[in-house]
Amino acid sequence: MKKRTFKKGGLLRRDFICAGASLLFSGFLRSFGFSGSSPVRVFSVADIHCDVCENEGSKNYRASLGKLKKAVSAHRSQKFDFVLNLGDIVDRNVSCADTALSELSSLGAPLKNVLGNHDFRCSPSGQRAMAKKLFCGGNSYYSFDCGIWRFIVLDSMGLSRISKIKDADCAAQTEMWISRVEGKPNSVPWGGGIDSRQLAWLESELKKSSAESRPAAVLCHMTAYPLSHASMFNYEEVGEMLSKYRNCAKAFICGHKHDGGYEMRGGLHYLALKSLLEYEEPTYSVLNFYKDKIVVEGFGEETPRVLMI
Numbered sequence: 001m002k003k004r005t006f007k008k009g010g011l012l013r014r015d016f017i018c019a020g021a022s023l024l025f026s027g028f029l030r031s032f033g034f035s036g037s038s039p040v041r042v043f044s045v046a047d048i049h050c051d052v053c054e055n056e057g058s059k060n061y062r063a064s065l066g067k068l069k070k071a072v073s074a075h076r077s078q079k080f081d082f083v084l085n086l087g088d089i090v091d092r093n094v095s096c097a098d099t100a101l102s103e104l105s106s107l108g109a110p111l112k113n114v115l116g117n118h119d120f121r122c123s124p125s126g127q128r129a130m131a132k133k134l135f136c137g138g139n140s141y142y143s144f145d146c147g148i149w150r151f152i153v154l155d156s157m158g159l160s161r162i163s164k165i166k167d168a169d170c171a172a173q174t175e176m177w178i179s180r181v182e183g184k185p186n187s188v189p190w191g192g193g194i195d196s197r198q199l200a201w202l203e204s205e206l207k208k209s210s211a212e213s214r215p216a217a218v219l220c221h222m223t224a225y226p227l228s229h230a231s232m233f234n235y236e237e238v239g240e241m242l243s244k245y246r247n248c249a250k251a252f253i254c255g256h257k258h259d260g261g262y263e264m265r266g267g268l269h270y271l272a273l274k275s276l277l278e279y280e281e282p283t284y285s286v287l288n289f290y291k292d293k294i295v296v297e298g299f300g301e302e303t304p305r306v307l308m309i
């Protein structure tokens with residue numbers, strides 16, 4: 001398994017290949033003073049697009065399951081606090097979701113799903129079936145605590161023309177936002193965002209985190225910063241709210257932008273993780289949430305990083 005060069009912060013600039021990734025990486029972290037309390041440890045994969053449809057350019061949908069199996073088997077002996085699916089687990093066929101979900105579940109840690117636009121690239125009945133598979137406790141957005149951290153999962157299909165299972169109010173807000181972003185890079189037919197009810201819920205979660213002095217990481221499918229075709233319609237509204245609570249909100253971690261991305265904005269790290277679909281090598285990450293930093297172990301083409309908080 002190829003592990004990428006660890007670059008962020010100029011701590012190390014020589015390449016290394018890591019076969020027994022975790023043990024060696026832990027030793028490496030200790031050598032740079034990253035010892036101390038154990039982190040919340042998360043196996044994370046974005047944009048798997050596991051499917052049986054024909055290839056489209058570089059997108060080999062049928063190869064995704066094999067890459068996922070390879071990634072999972074390389075970490076089977078390790079312990080994770082949870083497994084994170086950052087959305088688009090399938091490309092369009094609902095029937096392909098179960099195999100990928102059971103592969104992720106085989107790591108033996110709770111599986112946390114984030115809803116992606118391709119998860120709803122199907123009929124309304126298919127969307128209801130996907131909702132049953134992916135929602136947590138019947139909800140598309142939810143939060144949970146792990147160690148000292150609070151994880152807040154957003155549903156960027158809250159504002160979306162693709163979703164046929166949302167209410168009339170969300171549909172009306174979607175049309176309003178689509179006209180507002182016209183001519184901007186994020187004006188795309190598959191775009192989405194966070195509806196006003198969900199935004200109010202996000203604020204209540206941030207208020208609680210703030211009162212409890214808990215660092216919070218927001219997990220979402222679509223991106224916010226930097227602005228691109230992958231950014232949510234109302235990325236600025238979301239970003240402003242997160243900055244308002246930057247005493248607790250530390251990072252916004254997402255998928256959707258298959259070649260990844262990073263920006264520090266308003267005191268928060270905005271990190272888009274690369275897609276498993278797009279690269280020949282299994283590309284995914286192990287995220288380590290410490291009290292004062294998030295350490296991203298990158299595999300395949302993912303960039304390793306240390307995000308200080």
Ligand SMILES: [Fe+2]
Nearest residue numbers: 047088118256
């Ligand atoms: Fe995707």
